Amino acid sequence: MNRLDYLVLIATILAIPLYGLWRTRGSASLGQYLKGDASIRWATIGLSVLATQAGPITFLSMPGQAYESGIGFIQNYFGQPLALIVVCAVFVPIYQRLKVYTAYQYLGQRFDRKTQLLGAFLFLIQRGIAAGITIYAPAIILSALLGWRLNLTIWLAGGLVIIYTVIGGTKIVSITQRYQMIVILVGMAIAFAVAVYRLSPDLSFENTLSIAGSMGKLEAVNFSVDPHKRYTFWSGLIGGFFLALSYFGADQSQVQRYLAGGSLKESRLGLLFNAVVKVPMQFFILLLGAIVFMFYQFEKPPAYFNQPAYERAMENGYAPQLTELQTQFDEVFAQKRAAIRAVSTASSSERDAAMNNVRKLDAEAHALRDQTKAVLVQAGVDPKSKESDYVFITFILQQMPHGVVGLLIAVILCATMSAMAATLNALGSTTAIDFYRPLIRPNASDHHYVIAAQALTAVWGLIAIGVASFASLVENLIEAGNILGSVFYGSILGLFLTAFFIRRVTGTAVFFAALIAQTLVFVLFATTNIGYLWYNFIGCAAVLILAPILQQTLFRSAEASAGV
């Protein structure tokens, strides 16, 4: 990175919050602080929802995921449009009609205080930790590659987010997310164009895609019903539906985004915008990864993309093994490049044999990278994040022109800041409205609750920074974050679906059903190897089945006294 890159980076990440602070200057009522005001339109809501979901992992890891395993991950988003329609039709009208600040207030109104607190508590635990991971994941990669100090990176990015989120509340989060998302989309479009431009002139674009497809990188849709296949149309549609329904319907970090503005129409349009654009957006990000993969078929990639870890292993006395592997890798790379060129000039009858040769050499290159990783583990520099997370950022730093490098680092930081701002805003609001107001100061003024929400947002920000600062103590923390979400989401969704669709169930029955369901998920998590996406379904189904049973058996008297 040179001065121009730093100029673009600093200008981008500072200008947006400063503009947001200017737009939200002046004091806000509790309603304005927690829900924004009527000036927030569907486009802002739509971009804000998109930015909250995307986060830095999308832009750092997705291209690397496609580089490694192809674009089949796109199918994980197939349940989302259906879930968003259900949220528009069922969840949003109820939240808007009851004029709630948080989703969990609805549980309090429909059931009782303890169920509201349980829903809010489950949300706070998993989002509080997830906020730390949101900032840790990009910070560890950027600090390793750019030589920045890890804790300084975490504190600078996190500190900036805390300051503007505390001051401006929901409105500033929506405004900044809108412009951060525009920067992200423009940055990724430029990255896509540059990556296509940098492809080898030896092959046409169509031929490049053909070869990438033959190497297994472009299978976007797979209708297999084999449960062992990781990404299929069916697992994406069904598993993705439950995950997206929990996330958009019952996670305050999203609920707060689409309740901003206060109009049912604007909320619904913002969500439907997401239902339409999410799949194409993810497709282009994954396709970018496949294009980077093809770029590195002609331009020699590093034997291991996490270069800082690689260099530490070299310094730790493992240079002879790594040099030997590098020599073998260079030979395989040269053979593979020649084999791909041979495919492009082969006749149709020779093409299959030529492609088989490419696939064989690609498998050899893969095996050499695995051996390199094994040496790194032996050397005691086993990296906490996946190697594929370093693919796209390495491509940016080594292949993009100056200025664009700064813009793309800004894209990653904008994604971090926007996701973290939404999370802190939701954590502060939920703690203030679901815990502080009813349990500690029930009859204070609006102004008092605004101050309380600001203070609690700041406290959650500091907790997130604390989690991020100690995150390196936990192995594979990014994956842990995804698992954590799935472990809690099922029970939370079960609470909401029971509230909407099973009218006879009262608070005590659903409260204990959710506790049992959550315990069941914990037990399954500790004792089995079920794929973690299934916890969403199991937790939700357990609440939906247990709540009516408990209602009809143990809590019949509660039903009678509640007049149900």
Place this chain on the structure above:
Amino acid sequence: MSARDDNADARSWRKAYGLTLSLFAVEVVLLYLFTLRFS
């Protein structure tokens, strides 16, 4: 808002949901054609 307005509103939202689902179906078909062409 009268009951007639409510019904008209509900109808227009159902159309919006139908349009969204149709666009999603088109996206999946295009992705499938992309898969057939390049895999």
